[in-house]
Amino acid sequence: MRADNSSAQAAFSQASEYLERRPLVANDRPLSWITDHVCRIVEQPAPKWWWILTIVTGGVATLVPAMLTYLVSTGVGVWGLNVPVCWAWDITNFVFWIGIGHAGTLISAILFLTRQKWRTSVNRSAEAMTIFAVICAGIFPAFHVGRVWMAWFLAPIPNANAIWQNFRSPLLWDVFAVSTYFTVSLIFWYLGLIPDLASLRDRATTRFRQMAYGLLALGWRGSNRQWTHYEKAYLVLAGISTPLVLSVHSVVSFDFATSIVPGWHTTIFPPYFVAGAIFGGFAMVLTLLIPFREIYGLHDLVTDKHIDNMCKIILLTGSLVGYAYSMEFFIAWYSGNPFEIYAFTNRAFGPYWWAYWSMITCNVAAPQLFWFKYCRQNPWVVLAIVMFPNTGMWFERFVIIVTSIHRDFLPSSWGYFSPTWVDITLFIGTIGLFVFLFLLFVRFLPMITMFEVKNVTPQADPHSDGSTHHGTSLGHTQSAQAHA
Amino acid sequence: MKRILHHPESNANGRTYWRSLGEYSRTPDFEEWLHREFPAGAAEWENDPLSRRSFLRLMGASLALAGLSLTGCRRPEAHLVPFTQSPEWVVPGKKMSFATAQPRRRGSIPLLATTFDGRPVKMEGNPLHSVSQGASDNHAQASILDLYDPSRRQFITRRGQKASAQATEEELQTEINRIRTESASTAGASLAILADETLSPTRERLRTELQRQFPQATWATYEPLAPGRDLEASALVFGANTEFRPNLSAASTILSVDCDFLGSDEGDLIDTRGFASGRRTRNPGDKMNRLYVVEPRFSLTGTMADHRLSLRAGAASAFLLELARQIRAIRPSAELNNILSQAPDLPLPSGIDPAWIRECAADLVTNGSHSLILVGRRHSVGLQALALALNSSLGSIGTTLFVQPRLSATSSSIDSLAQKIRGGSIRTLVILGGDPAYNAPTDLDWSGLQSSVETSIHLSPVFNATSARSTWFVPGTHYLESWGDTLARDGSYLSIQPAIQPLWAGESQLDFLSRLAGRPKPVGPALIRETFATKTNLGGEKLDQAWNDFVREGFLPSPTTTSSIRTGNLAPVAGLLSQMEAASHEEHGSLEAVFIHSSAVDDGRYANNGWMQEWPDPMTKLTWDNAILLSKQTAESLNLKNEIIKGILVADVVQATLAGQTVEAPVVIAPGHANFAASLPLGYGQDMLGPVAKGSGFNAYRLRSSNTDYLGQGLQLKKTGRTTQLAVTQEHQVMEGRDLVREATVGEFNENPGWAKKVGMDAHIPPNQTFYPNPKLDGQHQWAMVVDLSTCTGCNACVTACTAENNIPIVGKDQVMKGREMHWIRVDRYYTGEPEAPESVSQPVACMQCENAPCETVCPVNATVHNEEGLNVMAYNRCIGTRYCANNCPYKVRRFNFFDYNQRALDKLYLGPIAPKETAETIKLQKNPNVTVRMRGVMEKCTFCVQRIEEAKIGARVRARDSADTRIPTGTLQTACQQACPADAIVFGDLKDEKAEVGKLRALPQNYSLLEYLNVRPRLTYLGRIRNPNPSMPGAKMNYIPSHGHGENHQEAKTGHTPAEKHSEESHP
Amino acid sequence: MANIFPRYTNWLPIKILVCLAVVAASVVSGMAYYFTPKYTRVGYQPTQPVAFDHSLHVNQLGMDCRYCHTGVEKSSHSNIPATQTCMNCHTQIKSLSPKLAAVRESWKSGNPVPWVRIHKAPDYVYFNHAVHVNRGVSCVACHGHVNHMEVVYHAKPHSMGWCLECHRAPENHLRPLDQITNLDWEPPADTTQREIGAKFVKEWNVNPPVSCSGCHR
């Protein structure tokens, strides 16, 4: 390390106790090292595995348009739906993907506001994940309707029919919530990208890259006049994203909570859905981050500390979700309402018992392993464990949606849902699409927020005694770290 | 919705659909025009300009109609094609009704045919006639679809080779001439005619005329489901040419021994109405009839029973004899003594409590002349006679049992005809209607016989097995296409009036017979008019007047035809009883086979009728198939099972063998079925009838021979190890202790009339409170419906009526199995009580039109909202199909168009746009122009027939003109289901109209709404079901009201697992 | 390093922004027009197979609408006259006019005259003429001054919003029942349409439906 200038020296010695707390950037790398390491991923020719994966997942992704074409041209009947089960995999997948979409903005926004500096090296990919997940999610509500070509009825466009939308419908709330969430996440993500895009622009060797990144960087110069507004804007966006991220899944949960179907009609849904979303979201972040961290050797940026923290969050939210599950049963029993009671007993012991118990195993049982340090420390074990929440959260949505409506009030109209090949293929397609988009992202955009990471390195501190400084600036000091 | 019923362009195929509009005006020039029109076959079209012009008029009408309500292309240049000459009385776009009647084997149904611009689209009962009083049944409703059945053969066929219509017409005439000469030479010995039963006096006239010309000609009638043993019995007891029919309205105690008088086979509209009238209990203290039923399988009648005994048909004789003895014991009479003198002492089957019979007898005796004993037609003449004897000794003849002149003429049976054919004397066989090759007893080997005859001519509206084996096939007419006459159950004389000219070349039985009798092809109603003249013996002016009334009203008003006979000659009965046999042994190796009609396809004549195929059997809820019905115990002992797997009924397939004949069939476990017995519904397995019939069910006729025509002993079921998937519309058969159908005994009702309001959940819930004031439902009318569960027999006629009225598509077996049936109204059927002696309740469920409709609030695009008259309305063209509303509907009455059911072939649904859009033009012609034909991707549901409501409102306003009185007159508006219901169990009307009945019924204490606690405030409510059990009956269940809340029923549900219920629990490993 | 982008690019954002705004505006208005009523075809004036002149027959000859459109007071839709109706007069008057060739041909052959449809409600709209003309709504309200049209054209939008305007405020259109087919009727001098209309609404108990079921079934 170069201890040539006094400030860094001082900062280093003064932050020694911080060092014991495992630094966010290990081995005290110089700024250029960070730039170089992150940008290299984008600049070097794509490795073989990337091509293979991208082509494969790209292929899988094409299943989405294929299935949608079939769906739209032939009718919703190509899915396994029926009366009473009018929603099944379509909405399950929607809620599943939306849930995954939560960790991204959550990490960025909430952790940012709460000064959780460790976010810096994971937030970029997490946000990207959000965007892609929401894209996948959006497909389902958009195409689950019987007459997609009439879906524009959902938009309040003045028209000569003089008829409007029903703003009491949770489904319409969804439309607003999801589109807002997507837009804001996108803006937030892009805003964070601008300075790093500038780095890529300035390192660019080919004319094309210069043009491309140059356009995207919007002519960023890193002048302090830009920084001062930039920081403010970022702060505001983070501020509004936080309630937004909480609202979105609450609104999604209203689809069910506001209905009268036993098993849907539950007041604890909003918090329980949000917890579930964070739970599943973090699981997915880890699922993506761990492999790439290994591949690109970013151990110094995405340190074990990061992983450990996320494991703890998964443990917490997982337990919250578990609590919600048990609470549902208690309330049903406590209500003394035979319909409610039946709905929940049917969940656990009815035709769909298998779905219910796999949900419990994946979401409640598996995460408990994170009580053990070993499980949190060893990335591969973590990777193995987070696979459970990933599946479990899908099952949770399936259980909530299908088991509730397949046997509701009148036994005469009880039914059973089983998916068709179209249901399954479409879902697989979206998984492909998701990974495909993520691969493109790691290939063409900086996976890690360089300027923020630089910001939490010792040499970022211009002062000999940073501890006196407080403010809303990103340029926070390790001493603030220490306090945090 | 862009759903355009393209009316045929003016070309050949178009022309074939549309014929005389002139018929609308029954005026001289029309008559005259008709005269020229009718005798012509298809041939005349080409050369007769007048008929071509008349066709074009029709095209005019049809296109104008297309303009009226069924167009909607984006911007193409559309044309308006007016009439060239406007026919009288015709206002394009206004509907017209014609009185007509549907011929039935034991009593025809007086009907009105509603036509729009020349297309009959809906059948209703004839409100003027006492038999129907506006009601109808599912077969009457469905018969209109047969008219448009695209698989009707359209041309005369000779040995299967199509010849040009022109030529064939002549050939046929020459052939007929040949037959006449031939028959003349043999005095008719070489001529035989086999006819179905149409009860047509005119046909009788022609028959006698024919027999005058050819004295030795054979005339046989065959109806697979009308054995006529009751007629024989009647002849013995009451004398020749008599028959009897129950008068249930007068009966206060009814014992039905395997007689399904509420079903569509043995029953008639008057029976249901009569029974319902005795059943209807509005206020505490009202009198109520009591029904005892003894039967092998749960029939509709059984579901209404206050006391039901499941007993093998074979044991019926033992039962009735025991009953007779009990009656004699209670009230000794010489008459009964000598009847029973020679009667054998038959052992009662195990598990039959003599006390049961004793109490039943006692009840019958107490009610004397107001009690009634009915025996199923399948049972022996002896048993029938015994029943008559008992009735007469109870003094009920003339009060609860009417004797009247026989409707059908006596003629020789198919067996004797078979004899003659074997004898070789028959050279020409003319078959009028029917399908003996399919449904004649197997031992006759009809196909063989028929082909052994030189010339066989089959006249039939459809090309069926018999047609295929005939040397000539002559397309017959549907009853809506031709003039005719027939008799109602009460013997009154009905006119059959065409509502449309034959869609394709075709002639009626009367036309053909008169040609056979050497007359020219009759002209219009000429033949009927003759008959009418002889019946009324009027002439001149008076005749014309009477005739016009007859045709307009649809029947000849006549004093009741019931004869004055009060007692019968019981002497012969004793002898008959001596031959009575005991039931076969109770062993699972050889079961008792009972052949029953199918409630859906009857004897098979509706097998190619989509509505009937998709119509769920009232008891098994089975569609598109028939199956052998077994009791749970019998099935288990044969190790046969049903399973509900993924909502589909998976049934074991057995090999059924009876008297050497074998078929393979699925078994369905039917709660309440007698042990050691199996019921085999007839009428299925006719692949060659057409695409609809193809592949549905098995042909039970194959097991049926002359001596086991209704009852066979020694049926063996061998498990094949294979299973088959059956489409049921209701997989789950118990109420799970939920208080959906609420029952009470008369006693309970009398002391606690309001019981139904506080049961189960509703017993605990506090009065509902709303956060905010509801917007006013301040419409001029407030629509509501009340269903009386005490009178609803669960016959499902409402389902068919609704299907016909609201353009409800059929979706096919595969889709029904997926749970995608489209019926807007369904009849839920639950089993209650002990598994070994289950009771059954049925509950019609349509959209409840909730005032706080949960479906509305969740629709993002306001496609379903409330109108100010309390209707939950559905704007199909606004719906984008999120299906959220269906999820949030607690009654699950919303239906979704998962595919283009109206446009795609049902077997090509999954091919989407690759498959061509194929719906027969004719099927489109049936659609009701006042109801949108829904497209793929939209939700649909019952709207209380909003099209009828709007029509009525518009009518009222048009009449009001500049006055303020725009109210719809009380009782002028009926929904389709209400109109069809023969039990008047469905009452619909305006709550704001204090004269209307619906308001009064809603105010009754026993009126309750389903799932009250949700506070959705349904506009469709139910009158709790009231039963009338006999307290002194052994093991009579006297408390139907759950002791507290749902607990008691819960018990019941737990113990009362019916097979299907069990399976739905087990089925998912 | 040199600038990647030439100087003028600094003005591009503004320009692009303006373009986008224009595009967006046109898209929205396009949607509003195209997607919604397929039947606002005001001005549509096809050439008819027979050059029938309404203004001549109504204004000069003083014929009443109902002479030809006989069904209008009874039926849901107002029928186009049968060839017969034309021939009632034109067997005598102008019986040889070339303009009427098509009509005569139709009369001879029996083939109807293929009039081109101008006013068309979509198949899911159940409009009823009878209830309107019997309750004080004149032909002119929906078809404009046909009596002044030599060639009939689509005068009013016939969109749902347009229907609702009247259904919500019928007083703006009601008139005495004997003036229904008098397309030039004006409210008497001493009163306004609103006043007289309001009077009728009250006296005749006029309450047009504004909920879906009124027109969609």
Next chain:
Amino acid sequence: MNHPTKTLHGLGAEFSSAGALLHAAQKIQSLGFRRWDVYSPFPIHGMDQAMNFKRSKVSLFSLLGGCTGLTTGFVLIYYTSAINYPLIVQGKPYFALEPSLPIFFELTILLTAFGTILGLLLLTLMPRLHHPVFNWDRFKKVSDDGFFLVLESADPRFDAQASRKLLQEIGGDHVSEIYQDPEENPHPARPESEITQ
């Protein structure tokens, strides 16, 4: 690179670290320069005070956006469901606050975000793809680990020689002139002075 035809934009100097840059900035500010700016790979804490910037106005735009969003939401819902076409839906009031809140909220958030971005772009005059400083070859390090200070020739106190000395004194390396590209379009590029804080 420095053709005589080109007009001088200013003098640029590079500094070794964030700290050095901050000190330099404080110095320049104290000398009363107006038209100058510092460039760094990440925001340097305290630089705003050093350059004596006022609080950023971006949040003002956010506020405006938010208010617009809320109003839009209210007007949209109230007008459509209570005024323009009131429909009876599950017997609920034509307009009620409860069911409207989600949409109020989402619209508020959405337009806040738009407002923020708009504010940012306006205040920083982004996107501005062309800028004279890009003509300085060392400048590309700015997005990596370079810390720069640029004095503009437009500043009244600017003097080619003196300023160069000054920059060197306060520890700037590689002090060098930065030239503007010639006009290639009629209307002049917006002068730096338009940049407000």
